[in-house]
Amino acid sequence: MTIRLYDTSARQIRDFTPLRPGCVSIYLCGATVQAAPHIGHIRSGLNFDIMRRWFAHRGYDVTFIRNVTDIDDKIIAKSAEQKRPWWAIGYENERAFNQAYDILGCLPVTYEPRATGHVPEMIEMMRELIDRGHAYAAEGNVYFDVRSFPEYLKLSNQDLDGLRQPSGEGEIGKRDPRDFAMWKAAKPGEPSWETPWGRGRPGWHLECSAMAHKYLGRAFDIHGGGVDLIFPHHENEIAQAKAFGDDFAAYWAHNAWVTMSGEKMSKSLGNSVLVSEMVKRWRPIVLRYYLGTPHYRSMIEYSEEALREAESAFARIEGFVQRVTEKAGKAVPAAAEVPPAFAEAMDDDLGVPQALAVVHTTVRQGNSALTADDKEAAVARLAEVRAMLGVLGLDPLDEQWAGGSDRGEDLHGVVDSLVRLVLEQRQAARTRKDYATADAIRDQLQQSGLVIEDTPSGPRWELGQR
Numbered sequence: 001m002t003i004r005l006y007d008t009s010a011r012q013i014r015d016f017t018p019l020r021p022g023c024v025s026i027y028l029c030g031a032t033v034q035a036a037p038h039i040g041h042i043r044s045g046l047n048f049d050i051m052r053r054w055f056a057h058r059g060y061d062v063t064f065i066r067n068v069t070d071i072d073d074k075i076i077a078k079s080a081e082q083k084r085p086w087w088a089i090g091y092e093n094e095r096a097f098n099q100a101y102d103i104l105g106c107l108p109v110t111y112e113p114r115a116t117g118h119v120p121e122m123i124e125m126m127r128e129l130i131d132r133g134h135a136y137a138a139e140g141n142v143y144f145d146v147r148s149f150p151e152y153l154k155l156s157n158q159d160l161d162g163l164r165q166p167s168g169e170g171e172i173g174k175r176d177p178r179d180f181a182m183w184k185a186a187k188p189g190e191p192s193w194e195t196p197w198g199r200g201r202p203g204w205h206l207e208c209s210a211m212a213h214k215y216l217g218r219a220f221d222i223h224g225g226g227v228d229l230i231f232p233h234h235e236n237e238i239a240q241a242k243a244f245g246d247d248f249a250a251y252w253a254h255n256a257w258v259t260m261s262g263e264k265m266s267k268s269l270g271n272s273v274l275v276s277e278m279v280k281r282w283r284p285i286v287l288r289y290y291l292g293t294p295h296y297r298s299m300i301e302y303s304e305e306a307l308r309e310a311e312s313a314f315a316r317i318e319g320f321v322q323r324v325t326e327k328a329g330k331a332v333p334a335a336a337e338v339p340p341a342f343a344e345a346m347d348d349d350l351g352v353p354q355a356l357a358v359v360h361t362t363v364r365q366g367n368s369a370l371t372a373d374d375k376e377a378a379v380a381r382l383a384e385v386r387a388m389l390g391v392l393g394l395d396p397l398d399e400q401w402a403g404g405s406d407r408g409e410d411l412h413g414v415v416d417s418l419v420r421l422v423l424e425q426r427q428a429a430r431t432r433k434d435y436a437t438a439d440a441i442r443d444q445l446q447q448s449g450l451v452i453e454d455t456p457s458g459p460r461w462e463l464g465q466r
């Protein structure tokens with residue numbers, strides 16, 4: 001009954017022991033809101049959404065923080081390019097991220113702090129680090145002295161002597177080129193805040209150390225992000241927080257990338273696919289299935305074919321849910337417990353692929369029960385399937401996907417009555433033995449993308465494969 005997680009810091013899977021019994025606190029590095037989200041960004045959000053759902057299912061009280069980096073070189077560059085204020089760009093993209101998290105069924109986070117709302121906390125942290133001899137101010141910048149922190153680079157398992165860390169633009173006055181900027185001196189025309197060391201703006205690493213401390217205290221359970229953040233971002237977060245006196249994260253979890261031709265999907269590489277574009281072509285629940293069901297530590301190489309496979313795999317599950325619900329004549333509630341094999345897979349470093357295999361096996365068993373007209377068994381399997389899908393955020397009957405106020409759902413009712421009308425025409429043609437007309441009606445429905453199935457309780461329809 002113990003959840004086990006791969007801890008990047010330990011480089012192995014470890015039993016999860018919470019700092020406070022029954023509670024889990026998670027800090028996830030969120031978006032730098034310089035542009036709208038691509039599916040790589042959302043994969044990270046989704047993987048950690050599934051993690052928190054699993055902890056909640058296991059009875060944990062979850063505190064989940066995902067920050068927003070709303071000041072950054074790239075946001076400032078965009079602001080100059082577009083002649084719009086930096087905060088307008090940040091806010092626009094923050095909304096786009098939130099819409100994307102929402103449309104793909106990520107549960108709301110506990111708090112979503114913005115970096116620019118935490119400058120006083122960052123100043124406090126810098127002051128303490130300077131007092132403790134871990135940081136110094138130079139030319140309006142504040143740097144962290146990496147040699148003052150012997151544990152530096154333990155997470156990424158690198159050697160300080162071999163480290164080449166190029167200095168960012170304007171990073172002058174460093175004592176050692178490997179020291180990193182916690183605070184950057186103001187440049188003319190750029191946003192800046194007043195500090196005891198002059199006006200300037202926060203560095204990305206400092207933001208996360210300060211916000212994690214504010215919302216989760218001196219120690220918390222899990223820190224997450226994409227693998228690209230291990231170095232330098234997470235190393236630098238650790239250095240600041242630990243030198244400040246925090247224990248910081250007990251476990252480090254990193255999701256693998258969505259790639260294109262083997263390369264990280266990235267705004268700067270120009271190989272990204274926006275979530276807003278994807279949801280025009282794929283149902284959000286299918287996109288969630290595609291991005292959320294491979295193991296969080298395996299790469300996802302973007303592929304249309306894999307998306308189509310995800311679509312048909314999900315359709316098999318959805319068809320089963322629909323058929324049994326119809327047979328039961330009412331919604332079948334999710335079982336309180338998931339099958340033990342599913343739980344075992346999830347406990348083992350969130351083994352979603354193995355857990356999903358249990359979903360598919362249960363669907364097959366349920367379908368056999370339907371064929372054998374064993375309603376009781378079919379209903380029992382559906383209850384299990386719904387419980388498992390709930391953990392993965394993929395239950396098609398969940399309000400998120402099937403909510404009555406949803407426009408798609410309204411249209412479903414309209415389409416349903418129209419299809420029934422047409423099917424009555426087909427039935428009438430058959431009754432009068434006009435098979436040519438009956439077949440023509442069926443073909444036309446098929447051309448509209450509908451699949452008609454004749455069942456003992458009458459014809460039923462569903463959307464076919466694209």
Ligand SMILES: Nc1ncnc2c1ncn2[C@@H]1O[C@H](COP(=O)(O)OP(=O)(O)OP(=O)(O)O)[C@@H](O)[C@H]1O
Nearest residue numbers: 030031032040041044225226256257258265266267
């Ligand atoms: N292609 C990707 N696959 C998986 N996770 C990603 C991918 N790109 C970014 N992430 C993760 O999304 C989160 C937010 O990232 P952030 O806004 O800093 O983007 P980024 O890495 O700068 O993206 P880009 O390279 O597109 O500019 C981080 O945890 C990051 O690791």
Ligand SMILES: [Zn+2]
Nearest residue numbers: 029030208233
């Ligand atoms: Zn961070």
